[in-house]
Amino acid sequence: MSEVQEQTATVEETKYTRNNPYFSTVTTNYLLSGKGSDKETRHVAFSLEEGMTYTPGDSIGVNPEHRAEAVAEVLAALGFTGDERVLDHYKVEISFEEALRARLAIGKLARGSVGQYAKLPGAASVGGRGFAELKGLTGPENKAAAEEYCWGREFIDLITDFPGAVKNPQELFNVLPRLTPRLYSIASSQALHPDTAETSIAVVRYEGHGRKRQGVCSGELGERAPVGATLPVFLHSNQNFRLPEDISAPVIMVGPGTGVAPFRGFLEERQAKGESGDNWLFFGDQHRATDFLYEEQFTTMLKDGTLTRLDTAFSRDQAQKIYVQDRMRENAAELYAWLECGAYFYVCGDATQMAKSVELALLDAIAAGANGTPERAAEYLAGMKKQKRYQRDIY
Numbered sequence: 001m002s003e004v005q006e007q008t009a010t011v012e013e014t015k016y017t018r019n020n021p022y023f024s025t026v027t028t029n030y031l032l033s034g035k036g037s038d039k040e041t042r043h044v045a046f047s048l049e050e051g052m053t054y055t056p057g058d059s060i061g062v063n064p065e066h067r068a069e070a071v072a073e074v075l076a077a078l079g080f081t082g083d084e085r086v087l088d089h090y091k092v093e094i095s096f097e098e099a100l101r102a103r104l105a106i107g108k109l110a111r112g113s114v115g116q117y118a119k120l121p122g123a124a125s126v127g128g129r130g131f132a133e134l135k136g137l138t139g140p141e142n143k144a145a146a147e148e149y150c151w152g153r154e155f156i157d158l159i160t161d162f163p164g165a166v167k168n169p170q171e172l173f174n175v176l177p178r179l180t181p182r183l184y185s186i187a188s189s190q191a192l193h194p195d196t197a198e199t200s201i202a203v204v205r206y207e208g209h210g211r212k213r214q215g216v217c218s219g220e221l222g223e224r225a226p227v228g229a230t231l232p233v234f235l236h237s238n239q240n241f242r243l244p245e246d247i248s249a250p251v252i253m254v255g256p257g258t259g260v261a262p263f264r265g266f267l268e269e270r271q272a273k274g275e276s277g278d279n280w281l282f283f284g285d286q287h288r289a290t291d292f293l294y295e296e297q298f299t300t301m302l303k304d305g306t307l308t309r310l311d312t313a314f315s316r317d318q319a320q321k322i323y324v325q326d327r328m329r330e331n332a333a334e335l336y337a338w339l340e341c342g343a344y345f346y347v348c349g350d351a352t353q354m355a356k357s358v359e360l361a362l363l364d365a366i367a368a369g370a371n372g373t374p375e376r377a378a379e380y381l382a383g384m385k386k387q388k389r390y391q392r393d394i395y
């Protein structure tokens, strides 16, 4: 093989994707949140093969599997053994058990699944709450009722409430969505950890309609991925979430909860490479005593100058909630001064509420600093976006 061919082969071999994942070994998996926390946030590291490279801001995809008990429950409710043969999405023959474990989403119930279930040939004769009630959860006119039914429920609830519609295991490929990979922000720099991608995982657990539920992938990482376990993963690049090319540019990072993950990666990178720009981190979570993720590392970084400023917002340590955006507002003048010095502004974490509130606080800081109107602040922010100085990774 020529040198060029050899190089091409190496690049291709390391191009793992969701359909051609790398079987990574879990090298670290420990609880980040402290004893007594209401939350379970874990630090999980995945081994990488030589040639698998990432840049801070990227994420790692994990192809999850449902837990054995959940699969067994569905099989029992449907009256199948799991040994039945089915064709997967690529028409490859697999066992029904494998289909339920690794291909079909039997976790949180989608409205579309209820609609498809009601269309099965066997649906008209369902038992339990009966076909009329099932039909009342389908169609655009029943959207609200279907959404309400789906909230906090899983596929097992549907087949328990309306049993008997599935006559043939293959039918489920028309009912259930594909089980998709979950992405996790990489919380490390390869300059410090050449062989691993580290992550901060919030394990999703809740109770719905009398059953204890858990997130498919975070539950797997929390309960069934001890050190030494292997999991199918792939690296996922995000060119829109990057440290500035100018190593002297200041950086402001807002990352409550697991939103802090990529910023640990950013800070490790800047530290390892001796990048001179100032770094300001806003972190928030429920309680300082139990939920200050990476407290020791961030405190050390503050002492050694890697972090210029660290502002924390522990929402439940006092009667009134305090969030990261409140800390931004308290420091609005300095925040604006950083922006005027060319600071890049990053946000990571919850998309539904937090990111919007942080943007409002940012706009207010700009308006106050520039003695300007809201319109002027919006223009300023648009300018920052154009210069890639306002970047978000929200989910």
Ligand SMILES: Cc1cc2nc3c(=O)[nH]c(=O)nc-3n(C[C@H](O)[C@H](O)[C@H](O)COP(=O)(O)OP(=O)(O)OC[C@H]3O[C@@H](n4cnc5c(N)ncnc54)[C@H](O)[C@@H]3O)c2cc1C
Pocket: 059, 064, 107, 108, 151, 152, 182, 183, 184, 185, 186, 199, 200, 201, 202, 203, 204, 205, 206, 207, 208, 214, 215, 216, 217, 218, 219, 258, 259, 261, 393, 394, 395
């Ligand atoms: C780019 C990107 C980066 C991400 N980075 C991280 C990260 O660094 N760390 C991290 O932990 N996550 C991260 N996530 C989220 C992660 O990908 C998963 O979505 C998350 O772990 C949940 O997946 P799951 O399979 O465990 O849960 P699922 O099985 O998908 O279940 C989650 C669903 O459960 C339902 N649910 C949750 N709580 C309740 C409740 N109380 N009542 C009723 N229903 C409820 C909701 O419908 C929710 O969507 C990221 C996502 C993206 C897109």
Ligand SMILES: NC(=O)c1ccc[n+]([C@@H]2O[C@H](COP(=O)([O-])OP(=O)(O)OC[C@H]3O[C@@H](n4cnc5c(N)ncnc54)[C@H](OP(=O)(O)O)[C@@H]3O)[C@@H](O)[C@H]2O)c1
Pocket: 039, 202, 256, 257, 258, 259, 284, 285, 286, 313, 314, 315, 316, 321, 323, 324, 325, 349, 350, 351, 352, 353, 354, 355, 357, 395
């Ligand atoms: N879809 C949603 O509604 C939703 C909401 C939150 C998180 N999530 C997801 O849950 C996963 C885990 O999150 P996590 O446990 O790491 O952190 P998190 O639930 O986002 O909580 C981190 C901190 O953010 C605070 N917070 C809550 N609402 C906020 C808001 N509007 N503005 C600013 N801060 C706010 C929380 O305070 P309090 O909890 O005390 O209010 C907590 O102190 C992530 O995948 C995240 O996207 C989803």
